[in-house]
Amino acid sequence: MDSSSGGQPYRILLLEDSAADTYLFRQALKNTGLKHDLTVIDDGEKGLDFAKRQGDYAAIAVPDLAVLDLNLPKAGGAAVLAAMRQHPELVGVPVIILSSSDAPSDKERTQELGAARYITKPMNLADYLRIGDQVKELLLESRAALERGA
């Protein structure tokens, strides 16, 4: 794969409490053929620990991309996103919001916090699996931007 030059897999972080959705997301990533390393956090509080680089999740490597679900117990994806934007190590990480909510208010709120994309979880399996394409696209875009910046 051209994008995984140097053999370094893309580090992707997924904040998702539904095992079913996590499974589908893995399938979607697999379909892209992209070399990746997926870390899953299934709880909002743990997500906040990660975003603030504290507790058990302080050691998690800074990801190339974060995919956040909005509706989680304790703390939602929006709170995690907001915390990430406060932390110097995580402030530049591109974020995709993946939510079952199609409320405009949710879209606006997360866009203001700097989410790159907002994807409503599709009813249709084929559409779900195509989420992988969007992930790949964004990863390649940000990699290109980084290289230009370097």
Add this chain to the structure above:
Amino acid sequence: MNENEKGMDAELMDFDMDGLCRAIAESSPMPMVALEIGTHKVKYANPAFCALLGKGRNELVGHTFPGAAQGQDACLALLDRVSKTGKVEIHTGLEDSPAHPFYWSYAVWPIFAADGAIGGVMIQAIETSPFHRQVTAMNRELILSATVQHPLMDDADAFNRKLQAEVAERQRVYAALEESEERFRLLYNALPVGAFVCDREGLIQNYNLRAVELWGREPKLGIDRFSGALALFLMDGTKLANTDNPMNKVLRTGAPERNIEMLKERPDGSRLPVIVSYVALKNSDGAVSGVIITFDDISDRLRAEKEARDIGQKYNLLAESMSQKIFTTKANGELDYVNRQWFNYSGKVYEDFEGWGWKQLIHPEDIGFTMREWLLSIETGAPFEVVHRFRRWDGQFRWHLTRAQALRNGSGKISMWLGSNTDIQDQKELEAELRWANDDLRQFAFAASHDLLEPLRTLSNYSQLLVRGIPGPLSSEAETCINFITESAARMRTLLTDLLAYTEAGADRGAEAELIDLNRVFQSVKGDLALVISENEAVVTSGVLPTICGHEARLVQLFQNLIGNAIKYRGERAPVIHIEAARQGRDWLFTVTDNGLGIDAQHFEKIFGVFTRLHGKAIPGTGIGLAICQRIVERYGGKIWVESQVGQRTIFYFTLPIEEESIDG
């Protein structure tokens, strides 16, 4: 003066003229006062005069006449003039007493002592409002008669000086007597009350003008009786028994009978309500020689009293028959009336409420603000309105809305407070229930849009995953089964989405209504449906549509559902759909006409129900569209209905209120 009259004079002298005058003065409604010459001290004041000044007789008699005491020059001059000239003077100017805003005239007469000298003056006040002209004329006569000098007997025996002196003396007495009688007659006839003088037998000897007026004819002197031929009745209409006749009592006892109300039958058969006073006339030896009767018409007063009573009864009946609790208080806030509903509610009696007793019925937590507001209202006169709890007979506290309004008298001073207490417990409970129900609905809508959809999505996705052969190939039977699951999940999702749309259609999300041009809405909907329209080769047209006050999204939904339906339920022919609007009273009446399948009349009402469908799967839908239309139209205060002929056409009618400005414009 002929012999007969002289005889009568002599009899009158025997008759105790002083007593008669005194009786008349005492019972006269006209204020009368006698003053001593020079000192202006009051020698006599009748009850009417005392009442006029609002003083007791002992406060007046022996004291300087108030008018003189106040140094009123005009008054003093008048009194002195009469004392000197011995001529009656009438003060005809209109007097406006501040305490009694009536017009009065004063007549001032000299009082002759036995030696013929002027010993004092008599002032008589007459209310002149109605009688002014009449009294003035009579007083003029009085002046004339008083100033006529009785001719002296020129042919007196010069030789019999003693006799001459006696004759002269006698003549002077006659003259004085004549004057006195004239004065008496004038006063008598000017009285605003009817008066009779009766002898010991009760036969009328004398009467005044007002008596004739009230009776209805002139009494026959020495024949008629006040209570005789023309009967007297008690106020309840029963005939006055002879033994109960006050006349008899007065003749027997000599004590006066005053202010007795009865009915006097007049010659025409009508009965006049009168108030009668009987005062005994006494000889110099104290024996009762007759009775003076004064009486007056009280029909006006009775009528006013009856009206007041009727009004009072009406209000009382009203207050007692109202389902609301009513109370009144004095100007200082002390309760002085509650209606029966309060007794029924509280199980208490009036004494428990009286004054400030009602406070005990108020919930302890509510007393503080209730008293604060009530005292503020009493102080400022501002209307009182408080929501608080009152204890019912069974101990339950129920919420009431209490309102009270100050009633003011003519001068704007608060005379009382009138208030009502409305039991709003049921209303409060209903409001709370409604609030809970609305909260439930909102939560349900939120759940429908999020939580319920979540498992459905997973169900759908994984069914599809199985169909795709992960982890292994499936039999075609399994695939069919899974397809059913997928379809059901999809349908369930549609239903929930529609239900959410339905609740949203009626909910007031706080968005302000704006002026919406429905021509624009129509074009926008046509644009949205462009694909469906072209696929069906439909012709969708409209007349000129109005601008109304509403929410764009809702109106788009209304038009979209109606036009969409018209295309969806098309017949064999290419759909032709037309929208028109026309004024109907204060509304716009819209018609959406199509040439589609039509609807059987039995379904005309049913089709507006939630999830009501008349067609099978051949035509997709959940049956929410018209329910949403109805909800939107009703939200704006309109109505929606349908007329249709199966296989011919369908017309949907709906109304929306005309925007006020467009009415004026």
